[in-house]
Amino acid sequence: MVALLCAFGLVTGAAAAHADAPIDRETDAGADDQEIWASTGGGIQFSGAVKDAGKGPGNLTPTTSNWDPPPCWYAPYLGAKDFKRVTKKSIEGQMATPGMTGHAGSALQQLLDHYEDGYSWPNHPGFKDWNVENDGEGMFWAGVPNPAEEDVLARGACSDVPFWVDTGEPPPAWVTEQAIDPAMLAELAYERMVLPDTEAELRPDGEQIVNLPTWVWLDGAQFRPVTAEARVPALNMWARTTATPVSLTIDPGTDDAELHPGGGECAMDGDGAVGAPYRKGDADEVPPCGVTYLRSSESTGPYDFTASVTWRVTWSASDGTAGEPLPTGIIEATQELDVREIQSIVR
Incomplete structure (x- = not known):
């Protein structure tokens, strides 16, 4: 054999x-x-x-x-x-x-x-x-x-x-x-899924200031449910895998920081948006999603700020089955942030 x-x-x-x-x-x-x-x-x-x-x-x-x-x-x-x-x-x-x-x-x-x-x-x-x-x-x-x-x-x-x-x-x-079978098709569709990159908006952009909050948010237009399908025409069999964004988690890249909210997990609203854009006059406000750096990065080099979107994944199939949800998935993006300390702040 x-x-x-x-x-x-x-x-x-x-x-x-x-x-x-x-x-x-x-x-x-x-x-x-x-x-x-x-x-x-x-x-x-x-x-x-x-x-x-x-x-x-x-x-x-x-x-x-x-x-x-x-x-x-x-x-x-x-x-x-x-x-x-x-x-x-x-x-x-x-x-x-x-x-x-x-x-x-x-x-x-x-x-x-x-x-x-x-x-x-x-x-x-x-x-x-x-x-x-x-x-x-x-x-x-x-x-x-x-x-x-x-x-x-x-x-x-x-x-x-x-x-x-x-x-x-x-x-x-x-x-x-x-x-x-349909469950395999759902897994294969999951493995091949391409979801939007995690591109969080930061304000201020560029260099950050010690003890001033950095506002973080996502544009809801980019983060909506995404679907992939795998099909076997010869068997008239298909499975449809759907990924839905549920939260954004931020990691400031250092322990010398305060996360907003605590733990750094920012929930999405019904439209797929996270946090709120910074507006003039918000300097004294605590952002719904963001981070306040407590120490300068001048002696350590830039902090690796990481934003990760968590996606919940479900599936359905041609035979009416819809088994256990597939594993939650994440897509993350890291950028270097310089944080400096200034002696006085004029608002």
């Missing part, structure tokens, strides 16, 4: 090598379909607030350290005729490669026999002529590595050879935990 998995890896690798060639469905030159399928997430389409059409990770950082999106999954790949056209050519091309003998050549022959002549092994009944007699009544499913997963072993764990699933039927029990 291990040899067969390696053989299929050779096949898919060969197909990917031709990714730049045009596809002609009237010929047998469709091996490129494998690369196209893989580059789109294995039959998954992303839309909404996602990075690069869902091909890369977004900018939302989970606050839960033990949460991880799926490192790989199994998803619908191709119908029987297309699978035969794509895979048979790749297998035969590999078998014709000079030096392809021994275990590798034998494994490729077994793979060909599996889909053509009914060669079987546990959990994998064989097929006659690539199951083309059932074309249109189901699809071959295949493993998809999550390109955002850094662990190579985890990314390649869904390495079983493609298997057949009839339309409307669940995938086989041995693959259930790794088969694509």
Whole structure:
């Protein structure tokens, strides 16, 4: 079985090598379909607030350290005729490669026999002529590595050879935990979400003064609920992930400071705004969101002022499910602030 998995890896690798060639469905030159399928997430389409059409990770950082999106999954790949056209050519091309003998050549022959002549092994009944007699009544499913997963072993764990699933039927029990489902789609949409950068307004801007409050606020027009969607058209399955901003947390970059409010967490109003803009005459007022520096930064260098927006993330799906909320996420931005002390202040 291990040899067969390696053989299929050779096949898919060969197909990917031709990714730049045009596809002609009237010929047998469709091996490129494998690369196209893989580059789109294995039959998954992303839309909404996602990075690069869902091909890369977004900018939302989970606050839960033990949460991880799926490192790989199994998803619908191709119908029987297309699978035969794509895979048979790749297998035969590999078998014709000079030096392809021994275990590798034998494994490729077994793979060909599996889909053509009914060669079987546990959990994998064989097929006659690539199951083309059932074309249109189901699809071959295949493993998809999550390109955002850094662990190579985890990314390649869904390495079983493609298997057949009839339309409307669940995938086989041995693959259930790794088969694509709405909860996985919600996690993948979360992983790829792109949310507004945290750009807090400060007044005064630039240099700060010891014992004078710095007002901090966010423009509500930029901080509203954001949605990303992941969809598997072949299954008519989708999940919609929604991130809603809930608060702004400020870190002055030093213990020699007083936060407003205490703890530095400033709640958002219903319109997504935080705090209040500074207005002339507010110098003696305590800001609803801000910081008062108590010591100059002249001896230490600029303080790293950090503003972090916390986003609550929920999801819904095509089958009516809406599981536990996904991990709260944050997006932060840091800027250097010079704080100086003056002997007298004229107001």
